[in-house]
Amino acid sequence: MQQRLRRKARSLLEQGQVDWIIGFEPGSLRFTTTPLITKDKDDTDRLVVGSFIVNNLSNFLIELSGRVAIVAKGCDSRSIVSLIQDNKVNREDIVILGVPCPGIIDLSKVEGLVARDRDEIDDIARQDGVVSVRVGGQQREFPAGQVLFDNCLGCELPTPKEYDILLGEATSPIGEPTASQETLARLKDMPPDERWRFWQQEFGRCIRCYACRNVCPACFCKRCFVEESEPQWLLPMPRWQDNLIFQAIRNIHVAGRCTDCGECERACPVNIPLRSLTRDMYDIVADLFQFKSGMDIAAAPLLTAYEVEEAEDLIR
Amino acid sequence: MAQDLEWEPRLLGLLCKWCSYAGADLAGTSRKKYPANIRIIKVPCSGRIDPLFILKALHLGFDGVLVSGCHPGDCHYQTGNYRARRRIALTKRFLEGMGIDRRRLQASWVSASEGVKFADVVSQVVKELKEIGPNKLFVGERNSDATEAQAKG
Numbered sequence: 001m002q003q004r005l006r007r008k009a010r011s012l013l014e015q016g017q018v019d020w021i022i023g024f025e026p027g028s029l030r031f032t033t034t035p036l037i038t039k040d041k042d043d044t045d046r047l048v049v050g051s052f053i054v055n056n057l058s059n060f061l062i063e064l065s066g067r068v069a070i071v072a073k074g075c076d077s078r079s080i081v082s083l084i085q086d087n088k089v090n091r092e093d094i095v096i097l098g099v100p101c102p103g104i105i106d107l108s109k110v111e112g113l114v115a116r117d118r119d120e121i122d123d124i125a126r127q128d129g130v131v132s133v134r135v136g137g138q139q140r141e142f143p144a145g146q147v148l149f150d151n152c153l154g155c156e157l158p159t160p161k162e163y164d165i166l167l168g169e170a171t172s173p174i175g176e177p178t179a180s181q182e183t184l185a186r187l188k189d190m191p192p193d194e195r196w197r198f199w200q201q202e203f204g205r206c207i208r209c210y211a212c213r214n215v216c217p218a219c220f221c222k223r224c225f226v227e228e229s230e231p232q233w234l235l236p237m238p239r240w241q242d243n244l245i246f247q248a249i250r251n252i253h254v255a256g257r258c259t260d261c262g263e264c265e266r267a268c269p270v271n272i273p274l275r276s277l278t279r280d281m282y283d284i285v286a287d288l289f290q291f292k293s294g295m296d297i298a299a300a301p302l303l304t305a306y307e308v309e310e311a312e313d314l315i316r
Numbered sequence: 317m318a319q320d321l322e323w324e325p326r327l328l329g330l331l332c333k334w335c336s337y338a339g340a341d342l343a344g345t346s347r348k349k350y351p352a353n354i355r356i357i358k359v360p361c362s363g364r365i366d367p368l369f370i371l372k373a374l375h376l377g378f379d380g381v382l383v384s385g386c387h388p389g390d391c392h393y394q395t396g397n398y399r400a401r402r403r404i405a406l407t408k409r410f411l412e413g414m415g416i417d418r419r420r421l422q423a424s425w426v427s428a429s430e431g432v433k434f435a436d437v438v439s440q441v442v443k444e445l446k447e448i449g450p451n452k453l454f455v456g457e458r459n460s461d462a463t464e465a466q467a468k469g
Contacts, residue, residue: 068377165373192412196416197415215343233372241454249366249368280413288406289402305402310401315425
């Protein structure tokens with residue numbers, strides 16, 4: 001798959017079919033990858049795919065001009081479709097190099113299971129549903145469900161539906177219970193004021209670095225409401241009240257575009273369980289409007305479309 | 317304690333200029349009685365209402381927010397209220413998920429001829445707000461905006 005990707009990327013650049021390639025290259029730390037954005041065909045030899053291509057690269061699409069080829073897992077392809085629906089990018093200007101993805105390995109889960117730091121792990125290999133970790137000369141095996149990212153467990157689209165070139169065999173969803181859904185269920189069982197206190201405490205830790213917003217492919221406003229000064233909706237200093245409003249409104253603003261890809265939660269330096277919010281909104285949108293972000297390229301964006309009769313029971 | 321006994325909810329009304337605001341006007345000119353707890357902001361269309369306005373109002377210490385626009389099909393701009401409906405519906409559900417009582421965000425369709433309905437809606441909403449009590453959601457240390465607003469009353 002990797003060889004095919006490199007050949008394909010090289011020929012796309014050589015033939016002038018695209019101006020840019022967006023993909024992954026090995027990161028400076030072991031078992032990590034970092035985005036590779038290049039115009040140089042020789043760089044394509046560094047492209048990688050595999051179990052560690054964590055990031056959702058669709059965010060870079062709106063920053064580049066010209067024609068772009070982009071490596072996309074199932075979830076990334078949904079974000080790309082969402083950007084197309086919102087007219088942020090033209091379908092004709094992008095070449096989607098689809099990667100069927102059986103799930104991405106969460107390194108911190110592996111570290112926890114073997115009780116070792118990533119530097120001390122010799123090898124991590126995946127064979128279908130089993131991940132084997134070689135550490136200190138010992139081989140240990142874990143079911144994939146134990147080491148994959150939480151959002152991968154509930155993945156609905158492992159193989160991109162919208163692509164130009166598919167770089168492998170289609171895979172099927174894993175369909176295991178996710179921690180974010182468990183947290184959500186636990187929150188739903190609480191009385192409302194207890195729920196509020198939970199979020200109050202979580203957002204008390206927020207440092208308002210805006211990493212969640214900057215990494216989010218659905219957050220593409222040139223000017224964010226938190227930075228407006230006339231009127232100044234929120235103060236920039238990290239008080240829990242302002243932090244909570246920022247995140248709640250961010251979630252409402254990206255409703256129908258958020259694919260629950262999990263980038264915000266991964267980017268969060270203080271580990272706020274943001275996916276319990278994104279997941280809630282995702283479920284609400286599905287329940288009220290039978291809409292799933294980034295699944296249907298022909299669908300109109302959720303918040304610009306309407307049905308004549310819907311959601312009336314909430315209104316007097 | 318004495319303050320609690322005197323407590324009256326403060327309700328923010330975000331009313332569309334074409335229907336609900338005119339409806340509120342009609343309630344006034346036809347001498348319909350409704351609680352004076354509502355403070356009204358006129359918006360060009362219910363579709364103008366960003367959910368941010370709602371949370372900001374709660375942050376400032378309002379006990380509830382009433383969003384009101386034209387009946388479906390009657391929007392001056394054809395589709396503004398349909399879009400507002402989607403936004404309000406998911407805002408309401410989402411905020412409830414975070415722990416905000418769903419009765420704090422209310423929505424209604426009131427046309428320019430429905431002065432009576434406007435008075436009824438406000439009375440009902442204020443009654444519900446009295447049941448749930450004061451909004452203490454954002455009260456806490458370092459929340460100068462809300463405490464300031466509450467001090468002003």
